[in-house]
Every structure is written in structure tokens, then in C-alpha cells.
Amino acid sequence: MIRVRFAPSPTGYLHIGGARTFIFNWLYARHNGGVMILRIDDTDVERNTEASLRSIQDGLEWLELGWDEFYRQSERLELHRKAAWAIFEKGLAYRDFTPLSNQDENASVAGETTPGGWLFNPGMRELDRAESDRRAARGEPFVLRFKVPRESRQQVTVSDEVYGTVSKSTGDLEDFALLRSNGLPTYHMASCADDADLKITHILRGQEHLANTFKHVLIFEALGVPAPITAHLPLLIAPDKSKLSKRVHGPVVSVTTYRDAGFLPHAFVNFVSLLGWSPKNDREKLSLDELVSLFTLEGVNRSNAMINFTDQDPFDPKAVWLNAEHLRALPVEEFARRVVPFAQQAGFAGASEEKFRVLAPLIQERMRLLRDVATVADFFFVEPRSYPAEDLVPQKGDRAMAVRALRKAKEVLGSVPFDRGSIETALRAAAGQLELKTGQLFQPIRVAVCGKKNAPPLFETLEALGRETVFRRLDFALEMLQ
RNA sequence: GGCGCUAUCGUCUAAGGGUUAGGACAAAGCCCUCUCAAGGCUUAAAUACGGGUUCGAAUCCCGUUAGCGCUACCA
Numbered sequence A: 001m002i003r004v005r006f007a008p009s010p011t012g013y014l015h016i017g018g019a020r021t022f023i024f025n026w027l028y029a030r031h032n033g034g035v036m037i038l039r040i041d042d043t044d045v046e047r048n049t050e051a052s053l054r055s056i057q058d059g060l061e062w063l064e065l066g067w068d069e070f071y072r073q074s075e076r077l078e079l080h081r082k083a084a085w086a087i088f089e090k091g092l093a094y095r096d097f098t099p100l101s102n103q104d105e106n107a108s109v110a111g112e113t114t115p116g117g118w119l120f121n122p123g124m125r126e127l128d129r130a131e132s133d134r135r136a137a138r139g140e141p142f143v144l145r146f147k148v149p150r151e152s153r154q155q156v157t158v159s160d161e162v163y164g165t166v167s168k169s170t171g172d173l174e175d176f177a178l179l180r181s182n183g184l185p186t187y188h189m190a191s192c193a194d195d196a197d198l199k200i201t202h203i204l205r206g207q208e209h210l211a212n213t214f215k216h217v218l219i220f221e222a223l224g225v226p227a228p229i230t231a232h233l234p235l236l237i238a239p240d241k242s243k244l245s246k247r248v249h250g251p252v253v254s255v256t257t258y259r260d261a262g263f264l265p266h267a268f269v270n271f272v273s274l275l276g277w278s279p280k281n282d283r284e285k286l287s288l289d290e291l292v293s294l295f296t297l298e299g300v301n302r303s304n305a306m307i308n309f310t311d312q313d314p315f316d317p318k319a320v321w322l323n324a325e326h327l328r329a330l331p332v333e334e335f336a337r338r339v340v341p342f343a344q345q346a347g348f349a350g351a352s353e354e355k356f357r358v359l360a361p362l363i364q365e366r367m368r369l370l371r372d373v374a375t376v377a378d379f380f381f382v383e384p385r386s387y388p389a390e391d392l393v394p395q396k397g398d399r400a401m402a403v404r405a406l407r408k409a410k411e412v413l414g415s416v417p418f419d420r421g422s423i424e425t426a427l428r429a430a431a432g433q434l435e436l437k438t439g440q441l442f443q444p445i446r447v448a449v450c451g452k453k454n455a456p457p458l459f460e461t462l463e464a465l466g467r468e469t470v471f472r473r474l475d476f477a478l479e480m481l482q
Numbered sequence B: 001g002g003c004g005c006u007a008u009c010g011u012c013u014a015a016g017g018g019u020u021a022g023g024a025c026a027a028a029g030c031c032c033u034c035u036c037a038a039g040g041c042u043u044a045a046a047u048a049c050g051g052g053u054u055c056g057a058a059u060c061c062c063g064u065u066a067g068c069g070c071u072a073c074c075a
Helices: A016-032 A051-063 A077-089 A099-111 A129-137 A188-198 A213-223 A246-253 A255-261 A265-273 A290-294 A317-329 A332-345 A353-366 A370-376 A399-413 A420-434 A440-452 A457-464 A469-479
Strands: A002-007 A035-039 A070-072 A093-096 A143-146 A155-160 A164-168 A177-181 A200-204 A227-232
Touching: A002 A016, A002 A200, A016 A035, A016 A051, A016 A129, A016 A200, A016 A227, A016 A290, A035 A051, A035 A370, A051 A255, A077 A143, A077 A188, A077 A213, A077 A469, A093 A129, A093 A457, A143 A213, A155 A213, A155 A227, A164 A290, A164 A469, A188 A213, A227 A420, A246 A255, A255 A265, A255 A370, A265 A290, A265 A317, A265 A399, A332 A353, A332 A370, A353 A370, A399 A420, A399 A440, A399 A469, A420 A440, A420 A457, A440 A457, A457 A469
Parallel strands: A002 A035, A035 A070, A200 A227
Antiparallel strands: A093 A143, A143 A177, A155 A164
């Protein structure tokens, strides 16, 4: 049984890179009928916040993918500590009593003299067990360090499903910490102990961890358990080619920014899944089911993928396009359900699912993000009053022509059934009688009724609005022209 | 600095020794058309650089350059 995990640390909101790691794990799990685990890596008490944990969970829930098991590392500290001391008892780790303040110094001195830099604090590896125990018993603070085998300068090898076989000499690996001086496990220790305990079979994570994997291989070996198979994912980078970061790139990288703009969760998943992965069949718009059945590690590539945002527009154009595609494909019921909150947000009185089921054919294919409802459907809820009178004037016409057109519209629309077919017939005939091009008649009506030059098809719009509203707006426009 | 990874149109990517280097987004143009949107057609746009190997290289090897990552008692 395949078991994968997403293991964020709660130090900020969920950003798009984290979301992608979750998504790839989820797709891999679902594709293989495996188990998706959410594990909160909150061993860094200094930087973790509950608010961050909540916002990460909110972000993940918004994706509408779900997970099967949930753990918090902070509730499993005993497990990590036991694992660390087991390594110590095997003689594969040692206490390092070097005060924190001396370490930078050691590092810089050693860095100058030893090519490859600083690997461990002098004297500490060699401390004999009795002496080490004595100092610890006296209460002297220490970190527990992994004793990287150094004598043979052996190679540590990782067989990564994406990057292939990579190896590193133990001579280039520092004696990393397992336990901090406050007794809490480090990321490396906690992560490996948990992966072992939770029987994680595959680790899909960001490429920034590729170099850490050598340490993890050593830990798993020391623990006497097989290391999970790893698949490192190329990083997501900003247009300046730097790694996506909350601090420098701001809210554009937060998934809540996408949520609040009105991305559909599965459109977002679709977009993100195409960053660093390809189905290799030229398909771009993929449903969740298609994604699940197509997703394989062979399709993951190795170079970083850029998200194309700017100061003016936080969203990659392709993300917006994909969202429009998914939006258009939505069943009317679901479209209505999802758009209503955005209509209410825009302050549209009377916005209801029922109303939007009627409006859907008029607006659905004209929206790219759900928030577009504010600009695409406004005139269905709010009287257009603030457009310039000049907009009523048709092409190659003047105000007099606009007046004639609007009066004629009132005249013919007063006496027909108010459905799109009858309206079209009446209006086309009217254009003929006025000897106007259809556009010259339709455009003034459109502007009068919608308050703008670009709007959904006219006859359907008039029908949806109803005779009373249409006449009120025609009158208002006529007044503006006087 | 050391170590590791990466390099195809502006962006996401396909092509894993033989193709006019393909698709998509974005851009431009045309068509359709009551405007917009959608749709259709077309154009412009790439193998970082230098050496090998080979009959033949985007593809394999080496070097250079550039970018990224790791090098914490952060994750």
C-alpha cells in the first residue's frame, strides 16, 4: 500500500508551492490507490503559530481534495526523542557541548583552513561516553549530533524517482543535529522518525530537500529501517527567477489570493499540476479524474517552473485561461452555487442561485474568474446611471440618431411578447424601417439597458431584464440625451 | 567558498540519435458577428555558449556561463 504525506510547517499561510507539493502527493496517492497523509511539522516552537496552522488547513480544504490521515509532530515528540537516543546508543550520534556562541567562530576559522568548510565542532566527536554522560548529568547543555561516518569517505547514494541517482561523499556532510539543546528534535530527526513510524513509502517534496536526503538516508540506516522512495519536485520560481517566497513576493503567492479572486479549486489544481509535470499528450485542460489517471512520476521534469505574475496582475495568464475553461464547462447548477458568494460580495441585492441559473447562459462564458461577476452582471442588479451620454450615440451617427433609435425601440417593444424571439423580430424590423444598420439600433439600446458598450447578447438580456426595467432604462437614456 | 541540481519560443511544455523542433497561454492579423465573449484560420517566437562522440546531436560526453538549492540547535 502506497502511503505519502504532505508535511508543512505552520510558519505562514499556504503558498502555491506548498499547495503544489500537496497536489502532487494527492495525485500520486489517488493514482495508485494509496493513502494521503497530512502531517504538520511543528517542531519549531519559536516560529509556529496556530493562526498559520489554520490558514494552511483552510487553504488545503479549499482545494477540495481532502486527505486520509492527520498528525501533528508536536504530539509525537516522545517518538522522535526515543529514535534519536536509539541512534546515540548505537554509537552513531554524540553529544556536542559547544556553546552556541562559539559555533560561528569555529565555523569561520575552519571554513578558512579546511576546504569544504566546517563539518563538526572540534573535540566533540571524540568525547568518550563516560565523560559525555558525566557532563550531561551535571546539566551542561548539548545538542545531539549525528556522527557522519568519515573515515572511509564513503558515498551516500540516493535513487530519486525524478532526479535519478545522485550521490555525495560523507566528507562533504556536516554532523547535523538530531536534538536541540532544549531537547526538541530537529526537522531531520522528527521527519525521519515519523516517516518510519507512519510507514511512508514515497516522499514527494520540493527540490530544496534533495540535498537533505543524504542526511535522511543516514538516519534511516541508523534507525535500521528502509528509506522511503523519494521523488523531488522542481521548484516554483518567481519571474525574477528566485524561489517563491512569502516574504519577498507577498500575497501573490498565497492560495487564498486565488481563492478570493474566484478561481475554481479544480482549475487551480489543473494549473498547478502542469507546473513541473506534463501528461505528454498535449492536453492542457484536464478534469480531476483525468489528472488522477494520467499522473505519473515519469511525467515530472527537473527544471524549475516560473509562475508568470506581475505587479499589475498577480495571476499567471494561463491560470486565468484554464479557470475560464473550467468555469465555462461547469453545469449551470454548480456555476450558480459558486458565483453567488461573489455576487453578494459585489453588493448585488437579490443575488440568488435561482437568479443565476437564469443568468448563467448570458454571463458564464464571459467570465474568467468568479469575481468577474461584479463587472459582467452588474446591470442585472443595479440601475446603470453613470455611463456617459456619448456612449449612446451609434457608430457613424449622432445624438439625434440615438434618440430616434431609443424611441423606436420603445414603440415596437411595447406591443410584442417579451421573449427573445419576438424581441429580435421586432427590433430587426424596426432597424429596417429606420434605415439603420442593426448595430446602429442595437448599440444605443444596449448602452441604455446595460450602461456599457460591451455586454451579453441583446435580445436575451432584454428578456431576462423584463419589459418594465427595460422601459425605465430607455426613458432614463432618453432624458440624458435631451 | 564547498557540495548538489538545472538549462527548448516571453511563459508552461513535447520531441529520450534521423521531425519543416510539436502543442498551449500570452501577442499580432483575418473570419464569424448586434457589442463583448466564445469559436475558426494565420503570423511572429526556442534548443545558453564552446568543444567532442557519431554517417547523423535539442537528445550522449566534457568544459564554460548562468540560475537555483543545501551548507542552522529553520523547515
